[in-house]
Amino acid sequence: MDYAKQFIVTPGSKVDLTKIDAGYKDSHESHEAAMPEIEAYRDKLRDLQFRLYAETKQSLLICLQALDAAGKDGTVNHVLSAMNPQGCRVYGFKQPSAEELAHDFLWRIHKATPAKGEVAIFNRSQYEDVLVVRVHDLVPKSVWSKRYDLINDFERLLVDNGTRVVKFFLHISEDEQLRRFKQRIDDPARNWKISDADYKERSYWADYQKAYQEALSTCSTKHAPWYVIPANHKWFRNLAVSQIIVKTLEAMDPKIPAPTVDLDAIKKQYHAAEVAEEDGKV
Ligand code: ATP
Ligand code: MG
Numbered sequence: 001m002d003y004a005k006q007f008i009v010t011p012g013s014k015v016d017l018t019k020i021d022a023g024y025k026d027s028h029e030s031h032e033a034a035m036p037e038i039e040a041y042r043d044k045l046r047d048l049q050f051r052l053y054a055e056t057k058q059s060l061l062i063c064l065q066a067l068d069a070a071g072k073d074g075t076v077n078h079v080l081s082a083m084n085p086q087g088c089r090v091y092g093f094k095q096p097s098a099e100e101l102a103h104d105f106l107w108r109i110h111k112a113t114p115a116k117g118e119v120a121i122f123n124r125s126q127y128e129d130v131l132v133v134r135v136h137d138l139v140p141k142s143v144w145s146k147r148y149d150l151i152n153d154f155e156r157l158l159v160d161n162g163t164r165v166v167k168f169f170l171h172i173s174e175d176e177q178l179r180r181f182k183q184r185i186d187d188p189a190r191n192w193k194i195s196d197a198d199y200k201e202r203s204y205w206a207d208y209q210k211a212y213q214e215a216l217s218t219c220s221t222k223h224a225p226w227y228v229i230p231a232n233h234k235w236f237r238n239l240a241v242s243q244i245i246v247k248t249l250e251a252m253d254p255k256i257p258a259p260t261v262d263l264d265a266i267k268k269q270y271h272a273a274e275v276a277e278e279d280g281k282v
Helices: 003-007 031-055 072-080 107-111 126-130 147-160 174-186 188-193 196-202 205-219 234-252 263-270 272-281
Strands: 059-066 088-092 119-123 163-171 226-230
Touching (some): 003 226, 003 234, 031 234, 059 234, 072 088, 072 163, 147 163, 147 205, 163 234, 263 272
Parallel strands (some): 059 119, 088 119, 163 226
């Protein structure tokens, strides 16, 4: 199945999240059954990122957005597990600092965008400024409503400069979120991940869905598409996200650069013995 085609928010279309099944898992019966495919994409990801890093001409920005416990951290882990940390950086965007608030909302974001050859993963992103900010009226509507166009223009700037931008919304159901919160309470190793704020935010579920729908509908562009990933099944989420990243990198087609030196000359000069041996064998 081509998940990029299946889960893309077609530019100009209106997203209705109530119509998207968060529990979707394609025809895969179980995690175990999907394992070989998941591993195959991980291998492809490794190879493609190596080539991107070696090529040093283009970069990839992956934005992850989701409600609490929808699996942003798990997705970062999965994608990162396939990558050379030298060429991949992760940024988490929390509540802005006083210094960040003293600048325009894209200031902190722009500083974190990937350099040529790099992959950057954003755990939350520029979209918080039309999501949490909108839901909690942190700035007036006259301010946040202009940000959709500003974000589209910003992403266009990145794309024009050689950065591919892909954005994933990890879509979980309300029940699944509650189940995961409960697991965090029951599992001592995960207690630290739960807070009162998570339950408070949950009470704004409908407002968040509305804000997400507008962000997804308005900011899925040809140059920087949004994908809505069914994420109730963590393994399916990993499979779909990694397949789409692989496809994106394949389209970028990074190439290992040609050698900058005369390999034969170097071989003859510094590996004379081996060259003589090889010649003798012929
Ligand atoms: P986890 O999902 O593991 O809890 P997290 O990303 O939610 O991780 P937290 O420290 O719990 O991390 O929360 C960060 C908070 O910062 C979120 O509630 C998010 O909405 C908020 N935040 C991020 N960007 C902005 C912004 N521009 N303005 C206001 N709040 C923001
Ligand atoms: Mg949180």
